[in-house]
Amino acid sequence: xxxxxxxxxxxxxxTSWAAVYTSTGVKTIVRSxxxxxxxxxxxxxxxxxxxxxxxxxxxxxxxxxxxxxxxFLTDGEVIVLSAADTLDAQTxxxxxxxxxxxxxxx
Numbered sequence: 810x811x812x813x814x815x816x817x818x819x820x821x822x823x824t825s826w827a828a829v830y831t832s833t834g835v836k837t838i839v840r841s842x843x844x845x846x847x848x849x850x851x852x853x854x855x856x857x858x859x860x861x862x863x864x865x866x867x868x869x870x871x872x873x874x875x876x877x878x879x880x881f882l883t884d885g886e887v888i889v890l891s892a893a894d895t896l897d898a899q900t901x902x903x904x905x906x907x908x909x910x911x912x913x914x915x
Contacts, residue, residue, distance in 0.1 A: 812838065812913040819909045822854060822900040826865065829898045832890035834914035839888040841911045842881040842896060846873035848905035854898065856881055861893035873906065887912070 817837070818830040822844065830839070846852045852873045859865040871879050882888065888896070900906045 812915050814913045815911070817910045817912050817914075818896075820907070821904050822898040822906040822908060824899060824901070824903045826855075826857070826897050826899045828859075828895040829908055830896040830910050832892055832894045832914075835892060836915040837890040837894075837912055838914075839890060839896065839910060839912040840882060842888075842908070843878060843910075844873070844881070844898070844906050844908045845878040846875060846906050848902055849875050850902060850905070851875070852901045852905050854879070854900045854906055857897045858888060858890075859895045859897055861891065865897055 844854055854873055855867055855870045857865045857867045869881055873879060
């Protein structure tokens with residue numbers, strides 16, 4: 810099957826665990842997951858993967874100063890998701906951390 814590249818999701822991280830992207834295809838390859846703190850207060854950001862029907866697995870926990878950005882996938886790294894798998898995030902202050910997620914779906 811062919812993969813189609815796309816901007817998968819964008820928005821703002823919430824103050825409690827919430828899906829920032831849910832895979833709807835048979836397979837999704839996530840190529841970038843970038844988060845940017847737009848708030849004057851340092852934000853603690855947690856990023857995780859939840860496999861369909863499974864336990865959330867935290868991938869990273871970082872502190873972001875004002876205007877600081879973190880890229881969770883670098884140097885060609887990818888996360889492969891199956892249908893109903895999610896990427897999840899939570900942060901200190903609602904509407905403080907913007908995100909963009911890109912990749913390809915099958």
